[in-house]
Amino acid sequence: MARPRSDDKRSAIIAAAIRVIASEGLGAATATIAKEAGVSNGSLFTYFETKADLMNQLYLDLKAEMAATALEGLPTKSSIRKQMQYAWSHWLRWATSSPEKRRTLAQLAVSDDITPASHQAASNAFAGIRELLERSRENGPMRAAPLAFVASLMNALAEAATDFMIRDPANAEEHSKAAFNALWRMIA
Amino acid sequence: MARPRSDDKRSAIIAAAIRVIASEGLGAATATIAKEAGVSNGSLFTYFETKADLMNQLYLDLKAEMAATALEGLPTKSSIRKQMQYAWSHWLRWATSSPEKRRTLAQLAVSDDITPASHQAASNAFAGIRELLERSRENGPMRAAPLAFVASLMNALAEAATDFMIRDPANAEEHSKAAFNALWRMIA
Amino acid sequence: MARPRSDDKRSAIIAAAIRVIASEGLGAATATIAKEAGVSNGSLFTYFETKADLMNQLYLDLKAEMAATALEGLPTKSSIRKQMQYAWSHWLRWATSSPEKRRTLAQLAVSDDITPASHQAASNAFAGIRELLERSRENGPMRAAPLAFVASLMNALAEAATDFMIRDPANAEEHSKAAFNALWRMIA
Amino acid sequence: MARPRSDDKRSAIIAAAIRVIASEGLGAATATIAKEAGVSNGSLFTYFETKADLMNQLYLDLKAEMAATALEGLPTKSSIRKQMQYAWSHWLRWATSSPEKRRTLAQLAVSDDITPASHQAASNAFAGIRELLERSRENGPMRAAPLAFVASLMNALAEAATDFMIRDPANAEEHSKAAFNALWRMIA
DNA sequence: GATGAATGAGTATTCATTCAT
DNA sequence: AATGAATGAATACTCATTCAT
Numbered sequence: 001m002a003r004p005r006s007d008d009k010r011s012a013i014i015a016a017a018i019r020v021i022a023s024e025g026l027g028a029a030t031a032t033i034a035k036e037a038g039v040s041n042g043s044l045f046t047y048f049e050t051k052a053d054l055m056n057q058l059y060l061d062l063k064a065e066m067a068a069t070a071l072e073g074l075p076t077k078s079s080i081r082k083q084m085q086y087a088w089s090h091w092l093r094w095a096t097s098s099p100e101k102r103r104t105l106a107q108l109a110v111s112d113d114i115t116p117a118s119h120q121a122a123s124n125a126f127a128g129i130r131e132l133l134e135r136s137r138e139n140g141p142m143r144a145a146p147l148a149f150v151a152s153l154m155n156a157l158a159e160a161a162t163d164f165m166i167r168d169p170a171n172a173e174e175h176s177k178a179a180f181n182a183l184w185r186m187i188a
Numbered sequence: 189m190a191r192p193r194s195d196d197k198r199s200a201i202i203a204a205a206i207r208v209i210a211s212e213g214l215g216a217a218t219a220t221i222a223k224e225a226g227v228s229n230g231s232l233f234t235y236f237e238t239k240a241d242l243m244n245q246l247y248l249d250l251k252a253e254m255a256a257t258a259l260e261g262l263p264t265k266s267s268i269r270k271q272m273q274y275a276w277s278h279w280l281r282w283a284t285s286s287p288e289k290r291r292t293l294a295q296l297a298v299s300d301d302i303t304p305a306s307h308q309a310a311s312n313a314f315a316g317i318r319e320l321l322e323r324s325r326e327n328g329p330m331r332a333a334p335l336a337f338v339a340s341l342m343n344a345l346a347e348a349a350t351d352f353m354i355r356d357p358a359n360a361e362e363h364s365k366a367a368f369n370a371l372w373r374m375i376a
Numbered sequence: 377m378a379r380p381r382s383d384d385k386r387s388a389i390i391a392a393a394i395r396v397i398a399s400e401g402l403g404a405a406t407a408t409i410a411k412e413a414g415v416s417n418g419s420l421f422t423y424f425e426t427k428a429d430l431m432n433q434l435y436l437d438l439k440a441e442m443a444a445t446a447l448e449g450l451p452t453k454s455s456i457r458k459q460m461q462y463a464w465s466h467w468l469r470w471a472t473s474s475p476e477k478r479r480t481l482a483q484l485a486v487s488d489d490i491t492p493a494s495h496q497a498a499s500n501a502f503a504g505i506r507e508l509l510e511r512s513r514e515n516g517p518m519r520a521a522p523l524a525f526v527a528s529l530m531n532a533l534a535e536a537a538t539d540f541m542i543r544d545p546a547n548a549e550e551h552s553k554a555a556f557n558a559l560w561r562m563i564a
Numbered sequence: 565m566a567r568p569r570s571d572d573k574r575s576a577i578i579a580a581a582i583r584v585i586a587s588e589g590l591g592a593a594t595a596t597i598a599k600e601a602g603v604s605n606g607s608l609f610t611y612f613e614t615k616a617d618l619m620n621q622l623y624l625d626l627k628a629e630m631a632a633t634a635l636e637g638l639p640t641k642s643s644i645r646k647q648m649q650y651a652w653s654h655w656l657r658w659a660t661s662s663p664e665k666r667r668t669l670a671q672l673a674v675s676d677d678i679t680p681a682s683h684q685a686a687s688n689a690f691a692g693i694r695e696l697l698e699r700s701r702e703n704g705p706m707r708a709a710p711l712a713f714v715a716s717l718m719n720a721l722a723e724a725a726t727d728f729m730i731r732d733p734a735n736a737e738e739h740s741k742a743a744f745n746a747l748w749r750m751i752a
Numbered sequence: 753g754a755t756g757a758a759t760g761a762g763t764a765t766t767c768a769t770t771c772a773t
Numbered sequence: 774a775a776t777g778a779a780t781g782a783a784t785a786c787t788c789a790t791t792c793a794t
Contacts, residue, residue: 030768030769039775040566040775040776041768041769041777042769042777043774043775043776045769046774046775050769051767051768051769107298110294110298112213141369141370142366142370145366149366152348152351156344156347157341157344157345160340160341160343161341163340164337178337179341181329182329182330182341182374185374186370186374190416190755191755191757191792191793192756192794193756193757194757197757197758217784217785218784219784219785227759228758228759229785229786230758230760230761230787231759231760233785234756234757234758238786239785239786401676405787405788406788406790407789415755416754418754418755418756418791418792419753419755419756421790421791427789486671488589517745517746518746522728524728525728525742528724529721529746531724532720532724533721536717536719536720539716540710540713544710554706554709557705558705558706558717558750558751561705561749561750562749562750563746566772567771567773567776567777567778568773568777568778569778570778573779593762593764594763595764603780604780604781605764605765605780606766606779606781607778607780609764609765609766610777610778614764615763
């Protein structure tokens with residue numbers, strides 16, 4: 001319970017959890033995750049106090065990675081539409097090309113183990129994207145709606161589009177664009 | 189000649205499952221559900237072969253009720269936009285006013301216990317709504333996209349809107365309309 | 377619980393029990409036996425008060441059939457050796473040619489459900505054979521041993537021989553004779 | 565580095581199983597065995613993967629102990645008859661003086677849980693005794709019979725004799741000798 | 753008498769977490 | 774800090790028996 005020493009081990013556990021939860025669901029045993037990480041089951045609990053704690057940290061890690069990927073290399077000089085489109089396509093590309101992370105994230109998102117605080121923190125990680133969204137819709141038909149509402153719709157669109165891109169990878173790029181255009185029609 | 193199997197008991201178990209799962213999640217014990225239904229734990233298994241069977245039937249019941257509510261009293265003589273709006277508002281009203289059913293349905297929708305066959309059957313229950321959607325988008329910008337993709341977007345929008353209506357009930361009607369308008373902008 | 381009406385049903389249950397226990401062991405559910413007999417599970421209990429009661433009656437029926445088969449047509453005018461050999465071969469033939477009955481009987485014989493009274497009654501059914509045995513050994517080396525001891529040895533020999541005949545049916549007759557000769561060497 | 569698995573605990577569970585099964589039969593609950601062994605019910609499963617696994621190991625342990633006892637201190641310089649008699653009397657003495665072990669072994673021997681592999685392994689433990697038997701019968705009337713058949717008869721005799729010795733302990737030694745003489749008449 | 757639904761005690765096994773080594 | 778054995782609560786499902794129809 002003292003400060004754990006090895007960041008490698010923490011990472012190994014997180015990575016193992018992604019793989020195991022993707023294939024076995026949230027019911028996966030901590031012992032299974034530990035073994036997959038090459039760590040003893042006891043050690044898992046020196047890096048994460050409880051299973052729920054592991055879940056919450058995993059959730060945050062994944063959300064943060066997702067947001068960072070979306071904004072990495074953002075062409076801040078371009079038009080807001082271009083920037084939004086850039087973020088959108090990177091976001092969906094990440095989700096599409098990391099199927100285990102996405103599956104695991106999807107399960108965590110609906111889990112009762114994730115605390116409101118974690119949901120809040122995850123939302124903060126999306127601040128950059130929310131800002132983009134704010135500027136995108138500021139002259140559009142949803143300019144008066146609560147931003148959280150619009151964000152929720154955007155998120156839902158991204159989820160649905162990703163599902164479809166995974167199910168029909170041949171036309172993934174096309175689906176991504178179609179969904180972005182739909183988004184733009186909605187808000188701008 | 190023996191005591192006949194009672195529809196009341198089946199309903200009681202289904203209703204109890206809705207309540208219990210809404211508050212305890214899918215991990216709820218069958219014994220808890222049975223007790224809540226006023227039935228012995230053994231009896232639960234004469235009405236549902238396994239816990240998974242109960243989950244699947246519950247899922248179908250809820251999906252069917254949702255679709256039926258959306259289409260009940262549909263003004264088939266009105267314009268397609270009016271019809272869609274009618275279905276949309278009934279759909280969201282049902283979801284909003286049955287929070288336990290909605291919570292439970294949300295959990296079931298992502299559960300591994302729900303078989304592909306059940307998902308298929310649930311989809312069939314939505315045939316009427318899908319038809320409305322087809323006619324709604326037939327001249328719009330998404331006329332060439334796979335219907336399933338559009339349906340998925342519509343569903344995601346409905347989910348997001350419902351979440352928001354529940355969190356902010358004072359403006360529920362407004363949110364419903366805003367979401368509908370967003371939908372219409374997207375597809376028509 | 378009143379006197380049951382139909383002997384047919386009793387027989388059907390007994391016969392079903394033989395088949396089911398032979399294949400599923402003593403743990404077989406009464407419901408399974410009832411279904412195999414074409415009777416409702418409730419009815420089974422009007423013919424046999426408890427499962428243990430069914431087991432005991434089944435045990436007795438099988439033991440009695442076994443003894444009767446061994447002695448049927450006994451050549452009472454022949455030498456005692458001839459008579460014993462006749463009973464022996466009929467006994468083993470029955471065991472060999474009724475594998476389900478034998479399997480079931482073997483399981484019942486070691487079951488805790490069979491009461492001492494039933495074991496006693498089964499022993500009585502073997503009175504005829506025991507008498508043969510008494511006359512067989514009356515001048516032999518075991519003439520002073522308790523008859524029950526000799527009977528026990530004879531029974532053990534018959535069991536072992538039967539096992540072997542079933543495992544090696546091509547030489548069944550030979551094994552039967554070899555075992556009989558061994559028996560005769562032992563007692564006469 | 566962690567607490568090592570304790571042989572004492574394994575032994576305690578095995579010993580507890582012997583006692584519990586002797587008195588309650590094979591249906592005995594694993595929890596009962598664990599409690600009798602002074603171990604948590606969970607721990608039982610760190611020493612034995614399943615209940616069936618426990619049964620199989622128990623069966624082997626008992627069979628091995630039985631065979632070892634029979635052959636311990638065998639006077640290999642004596643005549644074959646003397647050697648056989650020595651093994652026979654030690655065998656029956658063990659069976660007689662360990663009634664719980666014997667009861668339990670008898671139940672296990674007919675259990676469906678015991679795998680063919682275990683029966684095979686148990687048979688291997690009896691190799692020494694089988695060898696004695698081979699030399700005992702090599703010039704006798706059963707010299708041409710399959711050894712396995714003769715072994716089966718010998719085993720059946722031993723079982724029957726043991727039963728009788730337990731039921732009539734006052735004359736145990738006498739019964740043992742009578743049975744041995746009967747065996748010798750049979751095979752030598 | 754016949755039926756089969758109702759009952760609820762009973763059981764192997766799993767798993768998060770703790771703790772001796 | 775690391776290990777993995779120890780713990781014991783928790784859970785789906787079965788089954789002999791009873792009883793309403």
